[in-house]
Amino acid sequence: MSDRFQVDLAGMVDLLSRHLYSGPQVYVRELIQNAVDAVTARRALDPEAPATIRISTGETPAGEALVEVVDTGVGLTAAEAAELLATIGRSSKRDPSLGLGRAEFIGQFGIGMLAAFMVADRIEVRSRSAVLGAAPILWEGRAEGTFEVTELAANEGGAAEEIPVGTTVRVIARAEAAHWLAADTVLGLAREYGSLLPFDISVLVPVDGDEPAWRRITEPELPWRVEYRSRGERSAALAEYCERTFGFTLIAAIDLELPVAGVSGVAFLLPQAVSPGSGQHRVYMKRMLLGQRIDRVLPDWAFFARAVIDTETLSPTASREQLHDDELLMTVRDALGAQMKQWVTETLRSPSGLARRVIEVHHLALRALAVTDPEMLELVAEVLPFETSDGVMTLAEAAARGEIVYTSTTEAYRRVAAVARAQGLAVVNAGYVYDADLLQRLGSRGGWRVRELESADLVQILAVPSLARELEVADAVARARDLLETDDCDVIVRGFAPDSVPAILLRDAEGEHRRDLDRERDEQPDLWGGLLDGFAEERAARTRTLVLNDDCEVAQRLLAAPAGEVFAAGLRSLYLSAVMLAGEGLRGSETTAFSGALGVLLGAALGAPTGSALDRDQGNDDGPQRPEEER
Numbered sequence: 001m002s003d004r005f006q007v008d009l010a011g012m013v014d015l016l017s018r019h020l021y022s023g024p025q026v027y028v029r030e031l032i033q034n035a036v037d038a039v040t041a042r043r044a045l046d047p048e049a050p051a052t053i054r055i056s057t058g059e060t061p062a063g064e065a066l067v068e069v070v071d072t073g074v075g076l077t078a079a080e081a082a083e084l085l086a087t088i089g090r091s092s093k094r095d096p097s098l099g100l101g102r103a104e105f106i107g108q109f110g111i112g113m114l115a116a117f118m119v120a121d122r123i124e125v126r127s128r129s130a131v132l133g134a135a136p137i138l139w140e141g142r143a144e145g146t147f148e149v150t151e152l153a154a155n156e157g158g159a160a161e162e163i164p165v166g167t168t169v170r171v172i173a174r175a176e177a178a179h180w181l182a183a184d185t186v187l188g189l190a191r192e193y194g195s196l197l198p199f200d201i202s203v204l205v206p207v208d209g210d211e212p213a214w215r216r217i218t219e220p221e222l223p224w225r226v227e228y229r230s231r232g233e234r235s236a237a238l239a240e241y242c243e244r245t246f247g248f249t250l251i252a253a254i255d256l257e258l259p260v261a262g263v264s265g266v267a268f269l270l271p272q273a274v275s276p277g278s279g280q281h282r283v284y285m286k287r288m289l290l291g292q293r294i295d296r297v298l299p300d301w302a303f304f305a306r307a308v309i310d311t312e313t314l315s316p317t318a319s320r321e322q323l324h325d326d327e328l329l330m331t332v333r334d335a336l337g338a339q340m341k342q343w344v345t346e347t348l349r350s351p352s353g354l355a356r357r358v359i360e361v362h363h364l365a366l367r368a369l370a371v372t373d374p375e376m377l378e379l380v381a382e383v384l385p386f387e388t389s390d391g392v393m394t395l396a397e398a399a400a401r402g403e404i405v406y407t408s409t410t411e412a413y414r415r416v417a418a419v420a421r422a423q424g425l426a427v428v429n430a431g432y433v434y435d436a437d438l439l440q441r442l443g444s445r446g447g448w449r450v451r452e453l454e455s456a457d458l459v460q461i462l463a464v465p466s467l468a469r470e471l472e473v474a475d476a477v478a479r480a481r482d483l484l485e486t487d488d489c490d491v492i493v494r495g496f497a498p499d500s501v502p503a504i505l506l507r508d509a510e511g512e513h514r515r516d517l518d519r520e521r522d523e524q525p526d527l528w529g530g531l532l533d534g535f536a537e538e539r540a541a542r543t544r545t546l547v548l549n550d551d552c553e554v555a556q557r558l559l560a561a562p563a564g565e566v567f568a569a570g571l572r573s574l575y576l577s578a579v580m581l582a583g584e585g586l587r588g589s590e591t592t593a594f595s596g597a598l599g600v601l602l603g604a605a606l607g608a609p610t611g612s613a614l615d616r617d618q619g620n621d622d623g624p625q626r627p628e629e630e631r
């Protein structure tokens with residue numbers, strides 16, 4: 001003999017509330033959805049049937065909080081109520097041959113009613129079926145797991161025939177869940193879930209000093225489907241909708257339309273850059289809100305947009321709060337991505353204020369897009385500005401000048417930019433996320449000559465002087481380092497081209513020079529002995545390095561100069577011209593120091609008295625050249 005499964009209702013409800021749904025608030029959604037499905041079913045039988053849903057809150061005579069949802073839907077017979085309302089997993093909305101939800105209904109799983117028990121102590125369903133001659137019924141279910149069905153005629157005297165076709169669901173709260181049934185909570189939730197549903201749904205709201213009033217919460221049309229007199233009017237309405245729904249002022253709205261998959265919507269471009277992986281979208285399913293943080297609706301690279309879509313075909317998970325990541329979703333995601341790509345291509349190809357703004361704010365997203373898509377790669381190479389040692393330009397512009405040489409980190413770029421600039425070599429800073437990948441891909445396409453800056457380029461750029469020369473200038477270098485200590489700047493001597501540039505300034509954000517020193521020491525451990533160890537330690541503490549060009553006569557003469565005011569003034573002049581060569585402007589105190597130093601040099605040459613800047617340089621650390629802020 002076989003037995004039937006028993007269900008512990010309290011246990012099931014606990015399971016739902018803790019592990020399936022995000023919280024008890026979904027009970028409002030389930031009630032509205034059942035009412036909408038019932039109205040849809042009735043309209044299928046009788047297209048002229050009324051289609052209204054009324055939601056109100058109140059109290060039972062015993063003071064328990066209650067929510068009542070009244071629909072003019074298809075209703076339930078006594079047998080249907082007994083079978084459907086209390087059988088977990090039983091739904092009238094599934095197609096028996098396919099085992100899937102039927103296209104016209106939102107519900108399909110047969111568990112929605114249980115959600116109400118997350119807040120309810122009891123649920124009463126009064127209903128009259130649209131089936132001709134059906135008697136009105138009352139179904140009462142209790143949280144402890146019992147229910148009964150009675151015919152209202154027998155229960156409530158002669159009023160039965162006056163009861164119209166439709167259903168009234170009354171949820172009576174457990175004391176500790178009563179706040180979920182408060183008037184403004186229910187209004188807020190009904191709006192959140194139901195505002196785009198295609199029926200007249202109204203909520204009874206309290207009015208200060210007056211009788212409560214019905215307020216319609218549904219909009220007659222999807223915001224992106226409303227017809228306006230002009231494009232401008234439509235744009236303004238969408239901007240307002242975006243502000244209201246997502247809380248930001250859009251840069252642009254991109255229409256999304258996929259009729260074959262029953263998907264439509266709009267993607268709003270965010271007004272500021274966001275990090276990848278934050279693409280979260282608002283999804284409606286048959287015009288009922290599924291969730292406001294749904295990912296995977298658009299491709300990963302579209303993280304610079306927030307979309308709102310309505311879908312008739314994508315499948316919800318049983319919680320009805322996420323989408324099934326199935327093949328259909330993948331196809332939809334790709335198709336919506338293609339529409340966004342088309343918009344991006346068209347917008348960026350024709351120069352406009354909008355194109356500039358999109359590039360300025362969302363260049364990172366465009367880089368991400370270029371990495372995944374060869375067509376976008378060409379577009380990005382044409383329109384995206386890159387920092388190069390020859391100024392800001394697009395990759396297409398850089399390519400027009402010859403081979404593109406890039407560094408894959410910004411630190412490496414900062415280190416070599418000044419040297420490269422001094423030598424007329426254009427180096428592209430490919431330090432942003434995706435850049436190195438992007439340039440590599442570009443390099444593997446026909447017609448582009450691209451390569452990463454190699455260490456061989458660097459060795460060629462900065463030549464280490466011989467040991468003898470290093471020892472010869474050691475004293476001058478030590479003096480120079482003392483003089484530039486307050487500028488947070490180290491001093492080294494190297495040879496590099498062109499020999500017309502006496503000095504360049506390197507940044508040392510990652511201790512690159514320390515590594516250089518380590519390498520040099522490793523190569524010639526005996527010769528250098530402990531000499532470099534001391535240097536390395538102290539040098540690592542300074543964030544910039546002045547490289548004096550040992551191939552340049554001016555620098556050579558400075559290194560040969562005796563200690564004194566001319567040496568200090570000469571060093572300061574070279575330092576400040578290197579600051580300018582590195583693309584940094586001079587601060588006020590530096591401009592003063594520059595003219596002071598020139599004054600000293602001219603004075604020395606012309607025999608006039610020396611200037612005050614030199615005195616400051618040769619004095620101790622409280623000189624005016626001390627950096628007031630980080631460079």
Ligand SMILES: Nc1ncnc2c1ncn2[C@@H]1O[C@H](COP(=O)(O)OP(=O)(O)OP(=O)(O)O)[C@@H](O)[C@H]1O
Nearest residue numbers: 034035038084091092107108109110111112113167
């Ligand atoms: N307001 C209503 N009017 C008429 N029938 C209803 C109503 N509410 C519920 N029902 C019936 O009860 C059944 C079970 O409802 P329930 O909400 O548990 O599941 P569902 O809506 O079918 O599926 P889902 O779990 O996906 O919401 C429904 O299939 C429907 O036949």
